[in-house]
Amino acid sequence: MPKRVDHEERRARIAEALWRIACARGLDGASLRDVAAEAGISLGQLQHYFASKDDMLVFALEHISDLAARRVGERLRGLSGEPSPRDVLLGSVREMLPLDDKSRTGHLVQIAYFVRAVHDERLRRHAKEGVPGLRAFFAGQVREGQARGEVAADRDPEVEAALLIALVDGLASYAVLEVWSAEEALGLVAGHLDRLFGVR
Amino acid sequence: MPKRVDHEERRARIAEALWRIACARGLDGASLRDVAAEAGISLGQLQHYFASKDDMLVFALEHISDLAARRVGERLRGLSGEPSPRDVLLGSVREMLPLDDKSRTGHLVQIAYFVRAVHDERLRRHAKEGVPGLRAFFAGQVREGQARGEVAADRDPEVEAALLIALVDGLASYAVLEVWSAEEALGLVAGHLDRLFGVR
DNA sequence: CGTTTCACAAGTCGTCTGTATTGCTATAGC
């Protein structure tokens, strides 16, 4: 057999090139030739690693959501000792806002996929399966807040979790459009959390 | 001179055909030929009314935002006699959620434009100029609620307005992805308003 | 040492895109 190459590593490199293009011109503006050029490889080589454009798109989506989940996990592990539910939620939310360039890129890619998901059953399933997990995690934190007496007992954790997710997502979208800055968005959601956690 | 045709009316018809395509396959999936076919006219005729594809896109965006604003206005005028700020806000919000098929179409079109706005300066200005108006309107309603003693005086109307806009937008986006239904979204935002207006 | 098999490059195919051009028809004004 000839020399062996780490396929996953190559595919990851190509996916990152795709993100750079999608971030600048959108997913529909990313042709196979563009991505290959951005990755510094030939079109033939790209096609060697992805049988079709759709394969490339799906792989890149899974890869980026893996990385995003890892980032959130690391941030939460980085919280000192016994973090309060409020801190956990704020930390998670911080990772969901385009606060730095890397995060902004991730958001632009996410948006590119969002649009495609509207018309693509396969991608839509991705979103439908991913949200409940995040919602359950947020709801758990709210419940923990209730157990500590920081959150009013009559709040429905599931409802608060959904509200928080939708709120952050809306704030992030407008931040990407530069209607307001990511820092303003963070301030707004922090205020929302303050009210939820009864600091008032 | 030969026969005269109502250009604006023809352009509106073409724009509506564009929406139907964009709703089904996205804006990038809408070629001039597709739009012409959907509108039941020839490519040549379409070109007679729009010098370029970009012209068509911009016109269609302005046309749909005009219609959306008109819909909100009509709903608010339809409210009985002396509507409370809470009812005005809920009525506006109701028009911003994909509750029926027509509204869902509008949302899909809006999303299609949203993605394009991320990479298109001209479209982004549209969004940046439109939001402050809505935000000021919402803030005014919150202030009215405070004057009536329905909203706590320590709430910042501008902050609450921004939160409401972002929340509704996030809820609507997930509703389009079918993560939750538009009715659930309406229930969630209604609960949010209940808390803002102290019904608790 | 030959054969197999993976890695990759290059070229080609048919299709689809937005735009441009050409020409025909019908009508309003003189």
Place this chain on the structure above:
DNA sequence: GCTATAGCAATACAGACGACTTGTGAAACG
């Protein structure tokens, strides 16, 4: 009734697209 012109159809065009095929080199195995 002639002519100018708006309305419109048909076609052409150059470029880009995704998918596919073919060819070459090299490394590992028998």
